Amino acid sequence: MNLPPWIAAQVKALAPGPGHALLLQGPSGLGQYTLGLALARAWLCEAPQAHGGCGECPSCHAIAVRTHADLCVLMPETAMMALGWPLFEKAQQEIDDKKRKPSKEIRVDALRDAVEFAQRTSARGRGKVILVYPAERMNAIAANALLKTLEEPAGDVRFILASEAAHQLLPTIRSRCLTHTLAWPSADEALAWLSSELPADDAQVLLRAAGGRPEDALRWAQAGLTARQWRELPRALARGDGAGLADWAPAQAVDALQKVCHDLLALSAGGEPRFFAATDLPSPVPAAPLAAWWRELADALRTVEHPYNPGLMQEALVSRARIALHSSSLVTARRP
Numbered sequence: 001m002n003l004p005p006w007i008a009a010q011v012k013a014l015a016p017g018p019g020h021a022l023l024l025q026g027p028s029g030l031g032q033y034t035l036g037l038a039l040a041r042a043w044l045c046e047a048p049q050a051h052g053g054c055g056e057c058p059s060c061h062a063i064a065v066r067t068h069a070d071l072c073v074l075m076p077e078t079a080m081m082a083l084g085w086p087l088f089e090k091a092q093q094e095i096d097d098k099k100r101k102p103s104k105e106i107r108v109d110a111l112r113d114a115v116e117f118a119q120r121t122s123a124r125g126r127g128k129v130i131l132v133y134p135a136e137r138m139n140a141i142a143a144n145a146l147l148k149t150l151e152e153p154a155g156d157v158r159f160i161l162a163s164e165a166a167h168q169l170l171p172t173i174r175s176r177c178l179t180h181t182l183a184w185p186s187a188d189e190a191l192a193w194l195s196s197e198l199p200a201d202d203a204q205v206l207l208r209a210a211g212g213r214p215e216d217a218l219r220w221a222q223a224g225l226t227a228r229q230w231r232e233l234p235r236a237l238a239r240g241d242g243a244g245l246a247d248w249a250p251a252q253a254v255d256a257l258q259k260v261c262h263d264l265l266a267l268s269a270g271g272e273p274r275f276f277a278a279t280d281l282p283s284p285v286p287a288a289p290l291a292a293w294w295r296e297l298a299d300a301l302r303t304v305e306h307p308y309n310p311g312l313m314q315e316a317l318v319s320r321a322r323i324a325l326h327s328s329s330l331v332t333a334r335r336p
């Protein structure tokens with residue numbers, strides 16, 4: 001069980017702690033899910049070590065193969081499928097029969113199953129754990145069902161809620177939990193860990209692209225983003241070439257454009273870029289058109305989850321980027 005070092009340190013600190021409900025919060029990409037699962041493993045382990053679950057006992061093994069009778073995982077079905085968790089039988093059947101698509105929210109049905117789970121006796125005698133991730137994906141009905149169980153927990157059940165947007169949770173849920181804010185890895189730790197997962201060049205560039213959040217960087221790499229594509233993005237956009245964004249979800253495309261814009265704004269103010277190397281950015285740009293572009297991107301972010309037409313939106317974003325970046329080259333060309 002090779003946990004990233006910054007996660008291992010948090011397991012060590014949190015596993016012996018008090019409380020029946022823990023809320024893990026912080027921005028994406030720092031390892032909320034990894035930490036939540038590692039804590040569940042530590043709590044259910046038959047031979048817990050100082051650093052968490054032993055990784056070898058029947059309980060740790062059952063978690064590794066996703067069949068632990070005392071661990072209930074509450075996630076949107078899309079996340080369960082992506083992370084290799086089996087769905088409840090009925091849900092799997094409905095999806096197999098194409099009666100509906102996998103849910104992007106945590107379903108109320110799943111919550112009801114979890115409430116039942118909380119009332120059952122522990123199968124292995126070491127208590128039970130309910131892991132909810134991302135906790136903000138519960139709608140109000142599901143959240144209220146969880147709240148009742150949180151308020152009157154059966155004796156031996158513990159909760160781990162992990163969230164990248166804890167401010168969206170019901171205050172009544174937050175107040176029932178001990179809150180832990182995810183620790184950031186040091187730059188060296190993050191790079192060392194990511195370099196063990198990716199080619200070294202990719203690790204460095206993508207870690208920077210992800211603003212230092214290693215799990216985001218890894219997820220992007222697994223989705224096919226390479227260091228080269230990232231480095232070429234700003235200049236491609238200046239040419240009006242949006243091919244580099246074509247495979248991305250609209251929200252991710254807007255995020256990437258904001259990073260280009262952010263770094264150019266930083267350069268124009270005499271600062272350092274954060275997400276790209278300075279050599280990968282087009283020549284310096286005056287701040288005014290960049291600031292206007294920035295405001296438009298912030299607006300776009302608000303509607304991006306449900307674009308009327310994703311293809312058109314992508315085209316509009318790229319064409320807008322070209323204008324913003326091109327205004328710079330016109331200004332540059334006018335310089336003596």
Ligand SMILES: [Zn+2]
Nearest residue numbers: 045054057060
């Ligand atoms: Zn174990």
